[in-house]
Amino acid sequence: MRSIAKYVRKHLLLFVGVIALILLLDALLYFFAFQDMVRPNQGTSSPGYMTEQTAGQLSYNDGDYSLSSEQQGRxxxxxxWAMLIAENGSVVWQFDLPNEIPQTYSIQDIAVLSRNYLQDYPVFVWGRDDGLLVLGYPKDSYTKLTSNFLPYDSVKNLPWFTFGIFLLDALLLFGAYLLSSRRISKHIDPIIQSISTLSKGQSVQLHVTGELSEIGKSLNQASEILNKKDHARAHWIAGVSHDIRTPLSMIMGYADRLAQSSFADEKTKEQAAIIRRQSVKIKELIEDLNLTSQLEYAMQPMRISEVSPAKLIREMIAEFINSGLDNRYTFDVQIEDTLQSKTIHADAKLLKRALRNLIQNSITHNPDGCTIVVNMNTENDQLYMSVSDNGKGVSADMLKNIVGALKRNNQESDYASSRHGLGLMIVRRIVEAHHGRMTIHSNSGNGFEVKMIFNG
Known part of the structure; x- marks a missing residue:
C-alpha cells in the first residue's frame, strides 16, 4: 500500500539525515579541535615568529654577538636553544646549546637539518647576512613534515581524538536507532498484533493515526466483515438447528410409537427402531454443531461455579453404566485421594459434555471393547483430567491429521467432519473456554489418550 511505502521512505530519509548531521558534526569537531591545538603554536610562541624575533634581536658588535635579555627570557x-652557523659551517654564536649538538656543519648537514631534525630536536632556521640562525625546540614538542610542521601533541593525540569521534558517532547512531525503533514499534506493533488477532478469528478495533491510518482502517474493515460473516454463520446454524428440531421430534415420536405399536409387524417395528436411532444421531449431530458454533464465536454463555471434577467424573461414568453399556467396556477411575474434594471454577455442564464426548469417543472407535481409564492428578499447580483406552488407537499419520485439523479449526477435513472429530473439536473448545489446553497421544494398537489441562 502507498501508506507503507511513504512511511518507509520517511524513516529512511530521517536516518540518512541523521547520518549527514553526524558527518557534519564530525567535520566541525575536527576543525575546532585541531584549530584549538594548533592555534597556541601559531602566535608569539610559534617557531616562525620566535625564529624571526631572535634573528632580528641578535646583533654583532665589536667582534661579538649579543641577544637581548628580553629575547633570551622568551x-x-x-x-x-639557538645557534648561528657561519658560511664556513662553523658555529659562531650559541645560546643554551646542548652538548650533543655539533659545532661544525657541512652544506649537506645544513640542508638536512633545515628540513628535518638535529639530534632528534625539531629545529627551525632563519637566514641572515652573516649566516644561518637555527632554533632548537625540546624533543617531542613538534613533528616536522617536509612541507609543514605540526605540534607533537596534536599528532600524538590524533588517534585518541579519532577514536573519540568514532565512539561519539556510534553512540549517536545507536541513539538514533533506538529512537527510530521505538517510534516505528509504536506504530507497527499494534498493527502486527491486530493481524495476529485476526488470524485467530478474533475481532479487532485499531486506532492508528498518521501515515499508517489507511492500514488501520483496512484492518478494522476486514474485522467488521469477518464479524458479520461469523455472526451470520452462527445465526444460520442456530436457525437451521431450531427449524430441524420440530420435524425431527415428530419423526422420532412417530417412529417410537410405530416401534411399540401392537398393530405393526416385526419388520415394520425393526425399521421404525432404526429410524428412531438414526434420528437420535441426527439430533446429537445438530446439537454438537450448534454447540461448536456457539463456543467458536463466544456465543455460549458460561455458567461458572465451584465444581468438583471428581464428582463430575463419577456421575459421568455412572450415566454410561446405567445406560446399558455393553460388558465389553470397563472403567478404571484413577483420582488422587487429595483431589477427591478439590473444586475448580468451571461450567459443570460443559465439563460433563467434554467428559461424555471423550468416553463416547473410546466406545465408538473400539467396537470390540476396551478398558477406559479416567484419570485426575495435579502437576506444577495444574489440574490434569485425562480419558484413555487400550483400544486400537490411530497411526502416527492419522494422529498428525487429527492434531492439525484441530489446530486449524478445519471442520471440513475428513477426520474433523466425522462424529469422532466433531466431538474432539467440542472438547477443545470447552477446554479453551476455561483457559486450558488439550493434548492428544496415540500409537496404532496402543490406545488413544486425551488430556485436558486446567490452571489449578
Whole structure:
C-alpha cells in the first residue's frame, strides 16, 4: 500500500539525515579541535615568529654577538636553544646549546637539518647576512613534515581524538536507532498484533493515526466483515438447528410409537427402531454443531461455579453404566485421594459434555471393547483430567491429521467432519473456554489418550 511505502521512505530519509548531521558534526569537531591545538603554536610562541624575533634581536658588535635579555627570557621560557652557523659551517654564536649538538656543519648537514631534525630536536632556521640562525625546540614538542610542521601533541593525540569521534558517532547512531525503533514499534506493533488477532478469528478495533491510518482502517474493515460473516454463520446454524428440531421430534415420536405399536409387524417395528436411532444421531449431530458454533464465536454463555471434577467424573461414568453399556467396556477411575474434594471454577455442564464426548469417543472407535481409564492428578499447580483406552488407537499419520485439523479449526477435513472429530473439536473448545489446553497421544494398537489441562 502507498501508506507503507511513504512511511518507509520517511524513516529512511530521517536516518540518512541523521547520518549527514553526524558527518557534519564530525567535520566541525575536527576543525575546532585541531584549530584549538594548533592555534597556541601559531602566535608569539610559534617557531616562525620566535625564529624571526631572535634573528632580528641578535646583533654583532665589536667582534661579538649579543641577544637581548628580553629575547633570551622568551627562549628559556620555552626551553629553546639557538645557534648561528657561519658560511664556513662553523658555529659562531650559541645560546643554551646542548652538548650533543655539533659545532661544525657541512652544506649537506645544513640542508638536512633545515628540513628535518638535529639530534632528534625539531629545529627551525632563519637566514641572515652573516649566516644561518637555527632554533632548537625540546624533543617531542613538534613533528616536522617536509612541507609543514605540526605540534607533537596534536599528532600524538590524533588517534585518541579519532577514536573519540568514532565512539561519539556510534553512540549517536545507536541513539538514533533506538529512537527510530521505538517510534516505528509504536506504530507497527499494534498493527502486527491486530493481524495476529485476526488470524485467530478474533475481532479487532485499531486506532492508528498518521501515515499508517489507511492500514488501520483496512484492518478494522476486514474485522467488521469477518464479524458479520461469523455472526451470520452462527445465526444460520442456530436457525437451521431450531427449524430441524420440530420435524425431527415428530419423526422420532412417530417412529417410537410405530416401534411399540401392537398393530405393526416385526419388520415394520425393526425399521421404525432404526429410524428412531438414526434420528437420535441426527439430533446429537445438530446439537454438537450448534454447540461448536456457539463456543467458536463466544456465543455460549458460561455458567461458572465451584465444581468438583471428581464428582463430575463419577456421575459421568455412572450415566454410561446405567445406560446399558455393553460388558465389553470397563472403567478404571484413577483420582488422587487429595483431589477427591478439590473444586475448580468451571461450567459443570460443559465439563460433563467434554467428559461424555471423550468416553463416547473410546466406545465408538473400539467396537470390540476396551478398558477406559479416567484419570485426575495435579502437576506444577495444574489440574490434569485425562480419558484413555487400550483400544486400537490411530497411526502416527492419522494422529498428525487429527492434531492439525484441530489446530486449524478445519471442520471440513475428513477426520474433523466425522462424529469422532466433531466431538474432539467440542472438547477443545470447552477446554479453551476455561483457559486450558488439550493434548492428544496415540500409537496404532496402543490406545488413544486425551488430556485436558486446567490452571489449578
Amino acid at each position: 627562549l628559556r621560557q620555552h626551553a629553546i
